[in-house]
Amino acid sequence: MNFEFTEEHLMIRDAARDFAQRELLPGVIERDDKAIYPTEQVKKLAELGFLGMLVGSKYDGGGMDTISYVLAMEEISKVDSSVAVIMSVNNSLVCWGVEKYGTEEQKEKYLKPMARGEKIGAFLLSEPEAGSDATSQRTTAIDMGDHYLVNGTKNWITNGKSASTYIVFAQTHKELKHRGINALIVEADTEGISVGPHENKMGMRASDTHSVMFNNVKVPKENRLGEEGFGFKLAMKSLEGGRIGIASQALGIASGAYELALKYAQERKAFGKEIINHQVIAFKLADMAVEIEAARYFCLKAAWLKDQGKPYGHASAMAKLYAAETAMKVTTEAVQIHGGYGYVKEYHVERLMREAKLTQIYEGTSEIQKIVISRGLMD
Amino acid sequence: MKILVCISNVPDTTTKVKFKEDNTLLDDSGIQWIINPWDELALTRALELKEDAGNSVNEVCVINVGGSLTEATLRKALAIGADKAIRIDACPSDAYHVAGQIAEYLKENVYDLIFSGIESSDYNGSSVGAMLAEFMNYSGISSVTNVNLDDDIVVSRAIPGGKQMIKTETPFVAIVQKGIAKEPRIPSMRGIMMARKKPLEVIPAAELPVLTQTVKFELPQAKGTCKMIDPEHVEQLVELLKNEAKVL
């Protein structure tokens, strides 16, 4: 057992922290308020290699381990989760699957530009009527011999508009149920694809969430990812890793709010003393610190298992559940500690609270994590 | 052309400074170390000069006089883009000692341009660069805000109310001021990965005398609490200034 980070881990954490403070903090409130996509910030994120940090150097990625990824996601999410989710989806939901299951041609053509961050990826699983129950895919991919013909609608797609490369899940053999689902790599500018309007969200308003419609879209056969019928399994495996990213995002949201609350409590005075010297406030901060530390261990444990090549699905579900619930609790308390000031945008904590809510919903709701965890108990 | 950048390893600027051993030594427990901010900007400028294809700069090396603790800082310099790093294994006792060690290295290894920060954010001695130029008999230009390596080598320096441009020849020491580069670089993932393979050479210290010794450090007195006096009661203020602060 060793609780030390390596020098390199710390260097990556500091690089992410410097980037977040220097490039993300200025303008984060306005980007969220007006739902402005962080074009410039994503470009710089790509230049620093964060968008493909988990991809091996052979495919132009950063070749970093998952522990580094947790540290970087935490630092970026402390400041701007709209940017963090773009990084998380690209790294762990899109690049990971192509690197692990793609052919050499697919990696050359699609993985490399995404690992360099020149192109962005999106993961198209959810549908208007298939959210938690991702098995009930209505989008179809009919086998036409040399290509698949794709029809249907995908909902809530992060990077929906900014992405050039989609991984689309669609039903090819309805009779086989989820075993008939395929995963296809689809270029976003293929004829027949249209993107719906930007969703007007509660939080992470600067990330571009859209529905994406497919109308007789031809996808070459060689763009299938993995074996015939492997799509659903790929989606679940991708989400196992994705959840480490979202758990780390939730951890960052919580620790960002906590740091602001701790500072504020030492400055704000009421009844003749700094509010941190009122025990109720001090104890709130103590509870926050304990839960954040526990969430951090969950995230790091799941990351460590993944880096060791051990099964990590159970651990990543625990991390995602615990970190998301912690983020919600901690951000709510951070607003409370700020009093009226916490309720206005200038102080950041209300935004963090809105962002926290999403971590309980996407990449599997907290309820779904409990299903995954409880099933794991019986294995 | 080869550039050498002197790197001082200093406590993060937000460190709460404490001393030990009867206030003669910095208590370094829990300190986070960083590249001295001026040196980090000098390194950034050195890398810009190397990347500018019009120049003939083909190597940027960083050098530090310090114990093994400073290697993390040197590796960060490598991740930012330096080609190699040298650590002279000695405790950096004072400016004379540090400049002397680097000069010994320079006598064996030729560099055309040597960058040093105008000061370091720990002990603020502001002497290493100038002493190094003196030891080597190189020109030393202080308060440098730009170095241009086009046909002529022109160095700009900040002077009160304006700028001075100086033409010089290599080798020389540029003692840099903030402004030498816009902002320090953040190491990229690729840079961090490449740093694993770059050389970090540790060389033994030269036998040089240490001429000074710190007798004691003192922290500034903690600020007293602020007393608020009602504007209606000016006489209270006068009374306090007279009898408590004893300034009247």
Ligand SMILES: Cc1cc2nc3c(=O)[nH]c(=O)nc-3n(C[C@H](O)[C@H](O)[C@H](O)COP(=O)(O)OP(=O)(O)OC[C@H]3O[C@@H](n4cnc5c(N)ncnc54)[C@H](O)[C@@H]3O)c2cc1C
């Ligand atoms: C901003 C945003 C970005 C997103 N990005 C993406 C993306 O990039 N790609 C993508 O594919 N999807 C994305 N999603 C979709 C997200 O993953 C789904 O919203 C989520 O899985 C929940 O599905 P749903 O919205 O259909 O809710 P439902 O599945 O309808 O759930 C409604 C409620 O019922 C509960 N519930 C459902 N089933 C059970 C059960 N068996 N037991 C107990 N409770 C249950 C849920 O926990 C929830 O509380 C995104 C969503 C949002 C809001």
